[in-house]
Amino acid sequence: MAEIRSHSSPRQARAIACLWKSLADRRLSSLWHLSRLAGPLVYRFSRREREVTEINLAEVYPEQDAATRRRLARESLTHSTATMLELGFAWMGEPQRVEESIIEIHGRELLDEARAQGRGVIVLAPHFGNWEVLNFWLSSHFPFTAMYEPPKIAELDPVIRHGRERMGASLVPTNPRGVAALLKALKRSEAVGILPDQEPDWGSGVFAPFYQRLAYTATLLPKLVARTEARVVTGVARRIPGRGFAIHFLAADERVYATDEAQSATGVNACVEDAIALDPAQYQWEYKRYRKVIEEQQGVPNHQAFRLY
Template sequence: MKKIEHIIGYLFIRFIFLPFQFLPYEACLALGRMVVRILAPLAKSKIKIARENIEFAFPNLTEHERQDILKKHLIYLGEMIADSLYAPRIDDRWLKKYFVYENGAEELDEKITKEGLGVVMISGHFGTWEVLVHWLGLQHKGLGIYKKMRNPWADRWYRRLRENSGIQLVPTIESAGPTVKGLKKGRWVGFGADQNAGKSGIFVQFMNRPASTFQGPALMAYLTGAKMILISFLRGDKDKKVHVHIRDLGVVDKDKFPDRDDVVRYYTQMWTQALEEEVRKTPEQYFWVHRRWKTKPGDFEGQV
């Protein structure tokens, strides 16, 4: 029965994918927005999660202001769907047309590349991250850590589409070895590390609440001497282009800390705080519908 459900789900995704293979980019964005408007009444539980997350994150805003963030967030979700399905068509010509590098981001990208160090690239589920995946492949032939989809048919198909950009994707449970090897060879490795980490994470503050957070980015930077950066690809409000923001978080300073656990905690909180600062500037483009704070302190014995 499960296999049949997976096949039906896979075929449905392939059907939805069809118009995104030939429509112009702006038309794809409009189609994505329309899809969300149609599906929103069927996704009340997800909208409720988003509303509650926004309330916790912005307690000082008025109800009207929080509702405005939620409305803009639904528009963003539609455009994110469009980006996810359009992304396999992205090439160098598209990047030149739609990319806007902010605050010296292009020069910083070039500088970091020339340094030759491995790069722990942290993005979070913020902005148009599927475009980021393809950019990492096209520009840096990087390596990306990803969580497999529950539907194996959809997972295999979409992984192939992503890897056509030149990125090498490694499932989370198999990522330690390839990540260390890649960083030591000077490769860029992408981490979408802001999902709920469950019992394997450590708690750091994020948007006014303790959040179970993956240790991978900080730990890999510690083990390999790689540089940490935070990168965000944000949709322009008026021009609908992709605005690139890069923050250089430096390399791990082991001498400041007595042991590895302290290092990992400090740098995990550091990149999480940097992500929060970016989210607060453009809150509608964070992925509020996911249960980021599902795991709470005390849920698992011994978790810190």
């Protein structure tokens, strides 16, 4: 969903936190029912989310007709709504309930084999399904470190930080100190999480294909692999509507291990595509993955590129 703007008041932040808390004990079937009611409203009235989702879908699925893409856009915004409503469940719900909601686990052996070999594991976790449930499971079962950038609403920071750390995850800042912490964790044969599908700042990425179109992609991964010989997997928590979640760990595209940053970034984007293929409606298509390409090609400032897309 669209990020909450920084001008939101402390009162609004308290209201958001209270909403999460009030939903923490609701059954997943109830939250999914609410999502199915609210999703069409989000599609109709949230112009930014609707337009960006439809632009992205037109780029990645040009072979589909417009009606099919609109239907997929509505389904995607329903799943994004579900993720927002499930945050209280993932962050504040009774841990046993959250654990029991994970009714399938696929590919765990990829993590176990790497750690048995004395290697760390880098989990690429795209914005698919409910990534907070994935964080819950990983930090419940492995020493787990992930980068964390405080939210734009400062008052929500302690709520989100506590929710993500409550099962033992270690959150580190998105700066050189945080990168150093990831390296140390990997050298201890632990697991770390990286978001592979957000545009980095200029100078921290390269252009690499994402569904046959160039997208500015972070180059942190090859740096971590080169210095630690860690194994890479893709991890997602796929929603099983109204019932729970299926955790999937997928073997990474071999190009992620390339020393060439552009080649490695191409492998990273291929990993994201493999995860999306599990259920395209569960990917959060509201991110402007191609924004920096527009800026680069048209020679306009970033804020103008933002409007063009």
